[in-house]
Amino acid sequence: VITAKMKDVAVYLRRNIKELAKQTDKEVIRIMEVCGTHTMAIHQFGIDTVMPANLRLLSGPGCPVCVTGSEYLNAAMNLAVKKHVIVTFGDMMKVPAQEGRTLASLRAEGYDIRTCYSPIDALRYAETEKEKSFIFLAVGFETTIPTILTMLELAQQKQLDNLKVLLDFKRVPPALELLVSDPELKIDGFLLPGHASIILGEDGYADFFSSHPTPCAITGFEALDILSGIESVLKQIVTKDPKLDNQYKRVVSKTGNVKAKILIEQYLEVSDAHWRGIGIIPDSGYRLKNQYQRFDAQTAFGISITHAKDEESCPTCSSTGCNEGHFCANILKGLNTPPECPDFGKYCNPMNPKGPMMVSSEGSCAAWFKYNRRGGNDR
Ligand code: SF4
Numbered sequence: 001v002i003t004a005k006m007k008d009v010a011v012y013l014r015r016n017i018k019e020l021a022k023q024t025d026k027e028v029i030r031i032m033e034v035c036g037t038h039t040m041a042i043h044q045f046g047i048d049t050v051m052p053a054n055l056r057l058l059s060g061p062g063c064p065v066c067v068t069g070s071e072y073l074n075a076a077m078n079l080a081v082k083k084h085v086i087v088t089f090g091d092m093m094k095v096p097a098q099e100g101r102t103l104a105s106l107r108a109e110g111y112d113i114r115t116c117y118s119p120i121d122a123l124r125y126a127e128t129e130k131e132k133s134f135i136f137l138a139v140g141f142e143t144t145i146p147t148i149l150t151m152l153e154l155a156q157q158k159q160l161d162n163l164k165v166l167l168d169f170k171r172v173p174p175a176l177e178l179l180v181s182d183p184e185l186k187i188d189g190f191l192l193p194g195h196a197s198i199i200l201g202e203d204g205y206a207d208f209f210s211s212h213p214t215p216c217a218i219t220g221f222e223a224l225d226i227l228s229g230i231e232s233v234l235k236q237i238v239t240k241d242p243k244l245d246n247q248y249k250r251v252v253s254k255t256g257n258v259k260a261k262i263l264i265e266q267y268l269e270v271s272d273a274h275w276r277g278i279g280i281i282p283d284s285g286y287r288l289k290n291q292y293q294r295f296d297a298q299t300a301f302g303i304s305i306t307h308a309k310d311e312e313s314c315p316t317c318s319s320t321g322c323n324e325g326h327f328c329a330n331i332l333k334g335l336n337t338p339p340e341c342p343d344f345g346k347y348c349n350p351m352n353p354k355g356p357m358m359v360s361s362e363g364s365c366a367a368w369f370k371y372n373r374r375g376g377n378d379r
Helices: 004-023 036-044 070-081 090-094 103-108 119-128 145-157 172-180 194-200 202-211 223-239 258-267 290-295 328-333 364-371
Strands: 029-033 055-059 085-089 113-116 134-140 163-169 189-192 216-218 244-246 268-275 279-288
Touching (some): 004 223, 036 194, 055 223, 090 103, 090 113, 103 113, 119 145, 119 163, 145 290, 163 268, 172 189, 172 279, 189 194, 189 223, 202 216
Parallel strands (some): 029 189
Antiparallel strands (some): 268 279
């Protein structure tokens, strides 16, 4: 329900944003959101269409499905072909991998690939169908990681040895470091992800902020949350006084979710990770500690996921020999907006996605397609 008071606050915040944008000495101000849910919310509420002309809202690599490489998906498909049962969140099903194959197309061929709403569904399958081998596609940021680790903890308690994970976890703070250091992007500030911050807490960004003091606001997902976050980041830009401002105090604490952090500490150690369209980001991922390697599908089944070198690979699918030249990599980094991709809405649409950002419910191309299809304010 949108009340008259909320409308007044939105008008007030928008006016402040306009005033602040006039006061900067920057020709163009670039604020990036690194969270797929923010991307969707910004477009759903039309926030992008009411910003001052010199303020750009950039969508960064904040959708976990979008940043998962096609080599990972190929590994999952190869395991399915070897008669392992793949369990995954629904968004992964239509993401194209090499040669346009998807998990959905493989399922149509008769392989056992199941979608779930919670990792606990995978646990139930493993418990009730002990003769089968289940592999959960464990992708995601700090938000999702603890629930997957809880699944492993329960699998351990129940002594299930027919449930493994194909792991591709990502950490947000190292990605922020890479993005803010990229001279092409020229990022002036970040809207920090609300969900991941519930786990990380303000403290989770301390290392990033001390090495790269950047205007930042931890922000929620309602229209007023996002407008307040933008206003906060702009104030910091104008005053040249960067802060780690928590605008989502109703759920994000200073220390974050301590229980979840203990779980992460217990099971995982930091490792490098591959991000689709970006490449390897040092320390931006996790792997299972040695004592939990028995849950790791790569270790258990003797496979290893090798990513093509960026310069050799297609920016869309990260595979060699494709080179179709789609814009996916540029979109993931916030260098372009989806309508600038020549395939947007034509050869690439939600019914026939060429890249993951058009598939995922948190993808920036899907957001633009759903809410700004003609490239502007068409509400
Ligand atoms: S419109 Fe499709 S091909 Fe173009 S960047 Fe988006 S997902 Fe990639």
